[in-house]
Structures are given as C-alpha cells and as structure tokens.
Amino acid sequence: xxxxxxxxxxxxxxxxxxxxxxxxxxxxxxxxxxxxxxxxxxxxxxxxxxxxxxxxxxxxxxxxxxxxxxxxxxxxxxxxxxxxxxxxxxxxxxxxxxxxxxxxxxxxxxxxxxxxxxxxxxxxxxxxxxxxxxxxxxxxxxxxxxx
Amino acid sequence: xxxxxxxxxxxxxxxxxxxxxxxxxxxxxxxxxxxxxxxxxxxxxxxxxxxxxxxxxxxxxxxxxxxxxxxxxxxxxxxxxxxxxxxxxxxxxxxxxxxxxxxxxxxxxxxxxxxxxxxxxxxxxxxxxxxxxxxxxxxxxxxxxxxxxxxxxxxxxxxxxxxxxxxxx
Numbered sequence: 001x002x003x004x005x006x007x008x009x010x011x012x013x014x015x016x017x018x019x020x021x022x023x024x025x026x027x028x029x030x031x032x033x034x035x036x037x038x039x040x041x042x043x044x045x046x047x048x049x050x051x052x053x054x055x056x057x058x059x060x061x062x063x064x065x066x067x068x069x070x071x072x073x074x075x076x077x078x079x080x081x082x083x084x085x086x087x088x089x090x091x092x093x094x095x096x097x098x099x100x101x102x103x104x105x106x107x108x109x110x111x112x113x114x115x116x117x118x119x120x121x122x123x124x125x126x127x128x129x130x131x132x133x134x135x136x137x138x139x140x141x142x143x144x145x146x147x
Numbered sequence: 148x149x150x151x152x153x154x155x156x157x158x159x160x161x162x163x164x165x166x167x168x169x170x171x172x173x174x175x176x177x178x179x180x181x182x183x184x185x186x187x188x189x190x191x192x193x194x195x196x197x198x199x200x201x202x203x204x205x206x207x208x209x210x211x212x213x214x215x216x217x218x219x220x221x222x223x224x225x226x227x228x229x230x231x232x233x234x235x236x237x238x239x240x241x242x243x244x245x246x247x248x249x250x251x252x253x254x255x256x257x258x259x260x261x262x263x264x265x266x267x268x269x270x271x272x273x274x275x276x277x278x279x280x281x282x283x284x285x286x287x288x289x290x291x292x293x294x295x296x297x298x299x300x301x302x303x304x305x306x307x308x309x310x311x312x313x314x315x316x
Contacts, residue, residue, distance in 0.1 A: 026213040072207075113290045121151060124153075
C-alpha cells in the first residue's frame with residue numbers, strides 16, 4: 001500500500017481517532033436518553049422517561065420488586081418479571097420514577113442462557129488469545145501470516 | 148454479541164467455502180479469523196473485565212467501561228484493520244487489510260442478527276448515534292448452535308486437524 005512510507009504517522013493518527021471515538025462513545029453511553037445512568041445522575045429531569053436496563057444483574061428480590069445492579073450502580077425496579085432470583089441477568093424497559101429513584105418495569109426478559117454464553121465467551125477468548133499469536137510470526141520487523 | 152466460539156467457527160467455515168470455490172487464491176486464513184475475533188477481544192473483553200471490577204467495588208473511570216466500543220463499529224473496524232495491515236510487509240498489506248476488515252464486518256453482521264431490546268449497534272457512529280439491529284434471534288440463541296458449529300467446523304477442516312495432530316506426535 002502507498003501508505004507504507006508514512007505508516008507511523010498513519011498509525012498514530014488512527015490511534016488518536018480511536019481515542020477520540022472512545023471518548024465520544026463514553027459521553028454517549030453516560031448521557032443517552034434511554035440510559036438509566038443519566039437518569040440516576042439527575043432524577044427530576046428524567047421523571048417519567050422510558051429507560052432501558054440492558055443486561056443488569058438481579059441483586060436482591062423483595063415483595064415490592066427487585067434491585068438491579070450494573071457497573072456498581074443499583075436501582076430499584078417494580079414489576080416486570082415474575083419469579084426472579086438473585087444472580088439472574090435481566091433486560092427490562094420501564095418508566096423512570098424520580099421519587100425513589102426507581103423504575104416501573106413494563107417489559108422484562110430473563111437471560112436464562114447468560115451463564116452458558118459467558119462460559120462460551122470466556123472459552124472462546126482463551127482459545128483466541130492462545131492461538132492467534134501462533135497464526136503470525138515476526139520477520140524483519142514486520143508481521144507475517146503463518147501457513 | 149454472539150460468543151467467540153460461534154464467530155470463530157463461522158469464519159473458519161467461510162474460509163473453507165472460499166477455498167473450495169477458489170482453490171488457487173491465497174487463503175489469508177489467519178488475517179480473516181483474527182479480524183473476525185478482534186472486535187470482541189478489543190471491545191468486549193476489556194469492557195467486561197472493567198465492569199467486573201466496578202461490580203466488585205473498584206473505582207473504574209467511565210472511559211474504561213465504554214471507551215472500547217469503537218472497536219466494534221464499522222468506522223473503528225476500518226481504522227483498526229488499517230493500523231494492523233500497516234504492520235505487515237508492503238506486498239501483503241492490501242490483502243491483509245481486506246481480510247481483516249471482511250472478518251470484522253462478518254462479525255458485525257452475525258451480531259446484528261440478535262435482539263437487544265432495541266439497543267442495537269451504532270453502525271454510523273460517530274456520525275450518528277441511531278442504533279440498528281435486525282433482531283431475528285435472541286441474544287443467547289448462539290449458545291445452542293455453537294456445539295453443532297464446532298463439530299461441523301472440525302469436520303470441514305479435518306485434513307488440517309489431522310496434519311496438525313501428526314506434527315504434534
């Protein structure tokens with residue numbers, strides 16, 4: 001490729017662009033309107049807003065509802081799923097209530113196969129990290145594909 | 148995201164198909180499979196590890212929780228493929244770039260099949276934050292497919308597996 005002669009500046013530019021996109025992605029994740037994180041930071045502003053709890057863990061269950069946890073944050077949830085158990089992974093949508101704060105869930109899905117998927121994910125990651133370095137070698141300061 | 152076993156098997160089967168259709172064309176198996184696995188290894192793996200740390204009470208800056216996302220979107224895939232391809236000799240860069248990027252896009256295409264309650268993937272980020280997903284299968288649907296894919300993939304690549312086993316012995 002013609003870019004080879006300027007590969008170092010190109011790689012540095014790509015890294016800077018990735019860093020900027022990572023910063024923007026973080027800003028978006030922290031402030032997106034359907035995200036519970038923004039609602040928890042400023043509850044009155046999000047009172048009645050529809051929020052999404054994506055892959056949150058059930059921390060506790062009580063007669064009034066359940067407590068969801070992710071990223072070290074917790075939120076009380078009313079309704080949505082029946083028969084929840086602590087440790088289950090759940091995705092739920094609902095209305096955010098500033099008093100509490102809490103979420104009145106209108107829809108909920110329990111991810112029963114989550115642990116199995118995480119197991120496959122860990123196994124796949126370990127296999128990939130163990131085998132990918134073998135698929136390449138370094139020759140003259142450059143990467144080369146094996147095989 | 149689908150699990151890496153499913154992604155890896157589908158990538159290997161695609162390359163087997165290419166080899167059957169165009170036996171004389173260079174395979175670039177390593178680049179294609181690496182490209183297929185890298186979006187999760189670069190975006191999801193660190194995010195999961197830092198999420199785990201945050202859940203255990205450690206202070207984790209939001210950037211370390213969410214900043215890896217661009218490795219899993221088309222714009223980031225193009226930049227990552229370009230950066231990695233430039234590490235190869237000039238004669239191989241174009242082919243490696245193409246295989247890395249097509250592996251990554253295959254990864255994304257498989258993930259788009261899944262349903263994430265409308266959260267989806269930000270395909271046009273950073274130009275747009277509108278999420279998209281096809282939502283044709285559940286987010287854990289690949290768990291039951293993965294074992295079957297492993298068997299089919301091992302059968303499809305049995306000649307290489309046997310050769311590797313003989314070398315080891």
